[in-house]
Amino acid sequence: MDIQTTKLELLKIILENENSEFIQRVSDFVKKENKDFWNELSLSEQKEIKKGIEDLNNGKKVSYESFLKKIS
Template sequence: MDIQTTKLELLRIILENENAEFIQRVSDFVKKEKNDFWDELSLSEQEEIKKGIQDLDKGKRVSYESFLNKIS
């Protein structure tokens, strides 16, 4: 069975199922399996983002034009 056929079969099973508990378990499983981009970042990338958020929370901001001048 190829992947597309398997997906369609799973969809058919879900659509035909009226058991709320089953649907909830499937939903929970899918949510758990979904990759979070945060987990794919390195620790240094995560720290940079956290620092940026802290800076923004403290009111430290740079205008877009200033940023463009800095990087060009």
């Protein structure tokens, strides 16, 4: 079954369903799946990631092997 067929079948199920609890659960699930993980991070986590990207862009990096030695 292709994705378009699946979407249409899901839409049909939702449209035919009169159970408000079911509709709310589907709605909550869809909203949760569409969240951007970035907004779920703390400001300090966002800052660290931005700094890491900036460091990479400036050529500051370490090899994977070096990293493993550092954390072992």
